[in-house]
Amino acid sequence: MCFLYAMTLKERAVNNIISRHRRTGVVCQCPDSCYKKDIVRYGSFYLRLGAMGFGIGSMVYSGLEFGQYFARDSHCDDTVLVFRSATRMLLTLMQIQFMFLNNKDLKMGRYVPVARFGLMHMIATNLCEWLYVLVEETKHEIEHLSHYDVSDHANDEEANETDAAFNTTELHRLRRGVPSHLCSRTNIVGMLVQKSSPYLFPCTVEYSLICAVTLYEMWKHIRIPPPIRVTHHVCSQSIGRDFSSNSLNGLRSAHHFTLDCDSSQKGLCAGILVLVLTIISLVLFLVLHNEENYVQLAVYEVSICEMCIYILCTLAVLACMVRIRVLPAETGHGLGLDNSLLVMAQAGMYVYCIFSIIGFNYAEKTDVPGGAAIEILALMQTTVQTILVLDASSRRCRTKADRRRKPGRELISFLLVANAAVWMINVMQKGHAEYSPQHLKFFGVWPWTVITHISMPLAIFYRFHSTICLFEIWKASYKLKREHC
Numbered sequence: 001m002c003f004l005y006a007m008t009l010k011e012r013a014v015n016n017i018i019s020r021h022r023r024t025g026v027v028c029q030c031p032d033s034c035y036k037k038d039i040v041r042y043g044s045f046y047l048r049l050g051a052m053g054f055g056i057g058s059m060v061y062s063g064l065e066f067g068q069y070f071a072r073d074s075h076c077d078d079t080v081l082v083f084r085s086a087t088r089m090l091l092t093l094m095q096i097q098f099m100f101l102n103n104k105d106l107k108m109g110r111y112v113p114v115a116r117f118g119l120m121h122m123i124a125t126n127l128c129e130w131l132y133v134l135v136e137e138t139k140h141e142i143e144h145l146s147h148y149d150v151s152d153h154a155n156d157e158e159a160n161e162t163d164a165a166f167n168t169t170e171l172h173r174l175r176r177g178v179p180s181h182l183c184s185r186t187n188i189v190g191m192l193v194q195k196s197s198p199y200l201f202p203c204t205v206e207y208s209l210i211c212a213v214t215l216y217e218m219w220k221h222i223r224i225p226p227p228i229r230v231t232h233h234v235c236s237q238s239i240g241r242d243f244s245s246n247s248l249n250g251l252r253s254a255h256h257f258t259l260d261c262d263s264s265q266k267g268l269c270a271g272i273l274v275l276v277l278t279i280i281s282l283v284l285f286l287v288l289h290n291e292e293n294y295v296q297l298a299v300y301e302v303s304i305c306e307m308c309i310y311i312l313c314t315l316a317v318l319a320c321m322v323r324i325r326v327l328p329a330e331t332g333h334g335l336g337l338d339n340s341l342l343v344m345a346q347a348g349m350y351v352y353c354i355f356s357i358i359g360f361n362y363a364e365k366t367d368v369p370g371g372a373a374i375e376i377l378a379l380m381q382t383t384v385q386t387i388l389v390l391d392a393s394s395r396r397c398r399t400k401a402d403r404r405r406k407p408g409r410e411l412i413s414f415l416l417v418a419n420a421a422v423w424m425i426n427v428m429q430k431g432h433a434e435y436s437p438q439h440l441k442f443f444g445v446w447p448w449t450v451i452t453h454i455s456m457p458l459a460i461f462y463r464f465h466s467t468i469c470l471f472e473i474w475k476a477s478y479k480l481k482r483e484h485c
Contacts, residue, residue: 001094001095001098001118001122003111003114003118004108004111004115004118007107007110007111008107011107042099042214042217042218042337044338044468044472046467046468046471046472047210047337047338047341047465047468048099048100050210050464050465050468051096051099051100051207051210051211051214052096052100053203054203054204054206054207054210055092055093055095055096055203055207056203057199057200057203057204057207058088058092058200058203058204058207059089059092059093060200060203061193061196061197061200061201061203061204062085062086062088062089062092062204063085063089064192064193064196064200065081065085065193066082066085066086066089068192068193069081069082069085070082088129091125092207095122095211099211099214099215099218108218108222109222109223112222115219115222116219116222119215119216119218119219119222120219122211122215123212123215123216123219126208126209126211126212126215127208127212129204129208130204130205130208130209130212133201133204133205133208134205134453134454137197137201137453138449138450138453140194140197141449141452141453142445142446142449144194145440145445145449199427201457202427202456202457202460202461205457205458205461206457206460206461206464209341209344209345209458209461210341213337213340213341213344214337217337263405263406263409263410263478264409264410264413264474266410266413267409267410267411267412267413267414267416267417268413268414268417270414271413271414271415271416271417271418271420271421272417274309274312274414274417274418274421275417275418275420275421275424277305278305278309278421278422278424278425279421279424281301281302281305282302282424282425282428282429284298284301284302285298285299285301285302285428285429286428288301295367296367299367299368299369300369302425302429303368303369303370303371303374304369305425306374306422306425307370307373307374307377309418309421309422309425310374310377310378310380310381310422311377312418313381313385313415313418313419313422314377314380314381314384316411316414316415316418317381317384317385317388317411317415318384319408319411320388320392320408320411320412320415321384321387321388321391323407323408323411324388324391324392324395324407324408324412324477325391325395326402326407327392327395327396327397327398327402327407327477328395328396328398329391329394329395330394330395330396331394335390336393338393338465338468338469338472339389339390339393339469341461341465342386342389342390342462342465342466342469343386343390344458345458345459345461345462345465346382346383346386346462347458348454348455348456348457348458348459348461348462349378349379349382349455349458349459349462350379351451351454351455351458352451352452352455352456352458352459353375353376353378353379353382354379355439355443355448355451355455356371356372356375356436356439357372357375357376357379359436359438359439359442359443359448360372360375360438362442363438363439363441363442364438364441365438366438367437367438368438371438382462385415385419385466389466389469389470389473392408392412392473392477393469393472393473393477395477396476396477396479397477397478397479397480398480399480400480402478402480403478403479403480406478409474409478412470412473412474413474415466415470416467416470416471416474419463419466419467419470420463420467422463423460423463423464423467426456426459426460426463427460430456430459436448436452
């Protein structure tokens with residue numbers, strides 16, 4: 001990134017010199033940068049916006065980790081980890097600017113060996129960062145659950161033996177002077193990181209996933225630019241004005257954004273109603289879950305809410321699949337960046353749902369009514385929704401009648417908001433391993449924590465990215481191209 005930015009600054013200096021000569025009417029050679037260039041974008045606008053949001057969450061997570069080492073105990077020596085958190089924040093900020101905020105083509109095709117090596121190294125870095133955060137948070141969650149009250153869910157003697165072995169190991173580490181990973185979470189800032197990590201560490205996982213796939217798309221499209229014929233001409237002031245006006249017109253058209261909300265009101269109202277009811281259900285769950293006498297009631301009401309949403313979304317997806325098939329499909333569309341990310345996130349949904357079904361089926365008792373049925377409904381709903389997105393993303397209006405009727409748009413509007421409601425359920429409730437005590441008992445603390453931390457960030461990302469894909473269908477599939485007018 002530093003190399004490409006240095007080359008961009010060099011080219012900008014050359015262009016400034018050319019501009020000064022143009023104003024004085026001096027004959028010059030106009031390089032390829034004088035001509036209008038199309039702005040290269042990877043991913044939809046809302047994917048880039050979401051990546052910026054996840055990047056901000058990742059920087060907050062790194063910033064809290066950076067701050068907790070300044071409140072550490074005297075026997076903890078984690079100075080190097082301060083630089084790790086700081087460099088992670090710097091890399092996150094630079095990647096956001098590099099991939100999602102840059103308005104100019106960085107002309108990576110001119111430096112193919114450097115660009116290919118650099119992009120592939122950045123891909124590997126994001127994957128390693130994903131794995132590192134996953135391992136660290138899994139480790140801290142296991143440490144947290146080792147002190148969790150499991151008297152009703154596990155053998156007391158076995159729990160006591162585990163705690164004794166754990167504390168003995170930590171005591172030996174402190175006596176040997178080896179820095180313990182518990183040092184970072186014993187101070188007040190560390191406790192803040194522990195409380196906020198279930199909400200912040202998925203941001204790092206999802207940001208790394210988006211960056212890795214986007215960088216791979218950039219790596220695939222690196223091409224050596226064709227030779228450009230340079231001619232001598234007078235760079236007069238009028239030519240400069242014409243070029244500036246044309247460039248401004250091109251930029252204006254590239255950033256022009258319109259929304260047609262026709263045939264969406266009913267679906268949006270129904271989706272907003274579902275979203276409001278979901279928020280009320282989550283508020284009740286978070287409040288009642290802390291009261292000993294109302295824990296069972298809290299689990300019941302949020303489970304019923306989740307089951308109803310899955311049933312409504314499944315029916316809406318099936319009805320939309322029938323209606324949208326009226327629109328013809330365009331050939332030549334590949335999987336694309338957005339659909340590739342959706343399929344990868346779908347794998348996380350499969351992992352979480354399948355292991356949850358197994359846990360509910362073989363658990364001796366469960367506090368969640370219809371827990372296995374809920375996960376089966378989630379599995380079915382996400383499968384048919386992914387099929388709908390993959391099919392509808394290539395369908396376009398061909399006639400004015402299709403544009404006027406907009407088949408299936410009301411249902412897509414409903415699904416767009418309903419997926420946001422399910423995303424809130426996954427973030428606020430299902431991302432915590434301790435909220436599933438029957439799974440902790442059946443699988444054990446280590447396996448279930450690992451399963452949750454691997455699959456749940458992808459499941460959360462699936463709901464977020466589904467809203468992006470559905471919005472792209474809502475916006476693009478019902479536009480009539482000029483050649484069909």
